[in-house]
Amino acid sequence: xxxxxxxxxxxxxxxxxxxxxxxxxxxxxxxxxxxxxxxxxxxxxxxxxxxxxxxxxxxxxxxxxxxxxxxxxxxxxxxxxxxxxxxxxxxxxxxxxxxxxxxxxxxxxxxxxxxxxxxxxxxxxxxxxxxxxxxxxxxxxxxxxxxxxxxxxxxxxxxxxxxxxxxxxxxxxxxxxxxxxxxxxxxxxxxxxxx
Amino acid sequence: xxxxxxxxxxxxxxxxxxxxxxxxxxxxxxxxxxxxxxxxxxxxxxxxxxxxxxxxxxxxxxxxxxxxxxxxxxxxxxxxxxxxxxxxxxxxxxxxxxxxxxxxxxxxxxxxxxxxxxxxxxxxxxxxxxxxxxxxxxxxxxxxxxxxxxxxxxxxxxxxxxxxxxxxxxxxxxxxxxxxxxxxxxxxxxxxxxxxxxxxxxxxxxxxxxxxxxxxxxxxxxxxxxxxxxxxxxxxxxxxxxxx
Numbered sequence: 001x002x003x004x005x006x007x008x009x010x011x012x013x014x015x016x017x018x019x020x021x022x023x024x025x026x027x028x029x030x031x032x033x034x035x036x037x038x039x040x041x042x043x044x045x046x047x048x049x050x051x052x053x054x055x056x057x058x059x060x061x062x063x064x065x066x067x068x069x070x071x072x073x074x075x076x077x078x079x080x081x082x083x084x085x086x087x088x089x090x091x092x093x094x095x096x097x098x099x100x101x102x103x104x105x106x107x108x109x110x111x112x113x114x115x116x117x118x119x120x121x122x123x124x125x126x127x128x129x130x131x132x133x134x135x136x137x138x139x140x141x142x143x144x145x146x147x148x149x150x151x152x153x154x155x156x157x158x159x160x161x162x163x164x165x166x167x168x169x170x171x172x173x174x175x176x177x178x179x180x181x182x183x184x185x186x187x188x189x190x191x192x193x194x195x
Numbered sequence: 196x197x198x199x200x201x202x203x204x205x206x207x208x209x210x211x212x213x214x215x216x217x218x219x220x221x222x223x224x225x226x227x228x229x230x231x232x233x234x235x236x237x238x239x240x241x242x243x244x245x246x247x248x249x250x251x252x253x254x255x256x257x258x259x260x261x262x263x264x265x266x267x268x269x270x271x272x273x274x275x276x277x278x279x280x281x282x283x284x285x286x287x288x289x290x291x292x293x294x295x296x297x298x299x300x301x302x303x304x305x306x307x308x309x310x311x312x313x314x315x316x317x318x319x320x321x322x323x324x325x326x327x328x329x330x331x332x333x334x335x336x337x338x339x340x341x342x343x344x345x346x347x348x349x350x351x352x353x354x355x356x357x358x359x360x361x362x363x364x365x366x367x368x369x370x371x372x373x374x375x376x377x378x379x380x381x382x383x384x385x386x387x388x389x390x391x392x393x394x395x396x397x398x399x400x401x402x403x404x405x406x407x408x409x410x411x412x413x414x415x416x417x418x419x420x421x422x423x424x425x426x427x428x429x430x431x432x433x434x435x436x437x438x439x
Contacts, residue, residue: 125410132410133408136403140371140372166399174412
């Protein structure tokens with residue numbers, strides 16, 4: 001995982017709307033599915049946030065019970081938490097690192113692995129294009145319009161990043177396929193001709 | 196439904212000196228009426244050659260390009276010319292041969308012979324209005340922005356009420372907002388006008404508006420991907436109904 005602060009993910013979700021553990025986990029998963037969040041993570045994070053004084057239990061216990069019958073604990077952000085969140089928004093962001101398995105394969109491969117690498121890279125290109133067909137169709141032109149809910153606008157911009165990332169990957173795959181193919185061809189030519 | 200355009204294992208080679216350059220390799224592709232097909236490819240991937248074969252400007256070295264069930268290569272030159280006047284609209288940002296024409300004249304030019312100048316210009320103005328480029332009616336090509344040029348080129352193709360639009364890189368140099376406007380226009384030409392639309396672009400964000408997405412790489416068109424699970428992953432955000 002990149003240096004993304006999961007603490008601030010949970011804090012941000014609570015600022016949006018108070019909630020209890022399981023509800024936060026569901027919301028976190030639907031918005032940040034790509035983080036691969038474990039079941040435990042929300043509960044641990046809630047504990048830490050409470051220790052820091054960034055969130056607090058909401059007094060009322062009228063929000064039902066957990067399946068085991070324990071009272072469900074509703075959390076909300078404290079003024080200190082809101083302040084801390086604001087600071088986080090303004091802090092320079094860590095950039096994600098692309099960790100593609102193919103990079104490692106390329107790095108470790110030998111010349112006689114080239115045909116297999118080519119096939120794998122081609123297949124990955126196909127998968128990327130298949131993925132393209134499943135993406136949402138954002139209308140970025142509406143992002144600037146104040147009447148469009150900001151959360152919708154934000155999701156569209158994140159989708160746009162994922163799309164551009166996909167494009168960069170496809171372009172790279174196409175480029176390396178071309179080069180590997182050329183190399184295979186030239187290698188077989190020079191092997192076939194008399195010295 | 197029968198495909199409007201059907202490319203069956205088309206290949207295209209050119210001789211570059213002594214070496215044969217294979218630009219397209221065994222490409223198959225269908226475009227149905229009302230369908231917007233996008234082909235993604237970088238420069239040199241064979242996009243423009245693919246579009247030339249689809250529009251019947253060039254014949255494939257092997258394979259068949261059918262338009263409405265007829266092999267384009269079998270048609271006489273005059274029949275093909277008529278096809279380009281009436282049924283296949285080619286969209287590129289080339290502009291008129293003579294720089295002095297106002298766009299109401301340029302866009303209507305192909306209709307002059309059949310309906311006369313007055314009616315032709317009237318239809319041209321209507322076509323310009325339909326794509327949201329009414330302001331360009333009295334302008335000259337040289338004074339138009341890239342966006343306006345693209346819109347005019349689309350109007351010039353649409354005014355003839357073609358059945359197939361073949362569009363080469365309509366979004367080059369456009370801002371995000373204008374890109375969405377142009378691609379949205381092509382999508383509605385397919386959905387509302389029932390046209391088959393084939394577009395090639397080097398940028399993926401433009402592809403999301405197409406119904407069918409393909410990728411061209413090193414002259415090969417990647418096989419159609421498995422359809423997405425529900426086919427319903429397209430989320431319309433509020434405001435997406437905004438007209439161009």
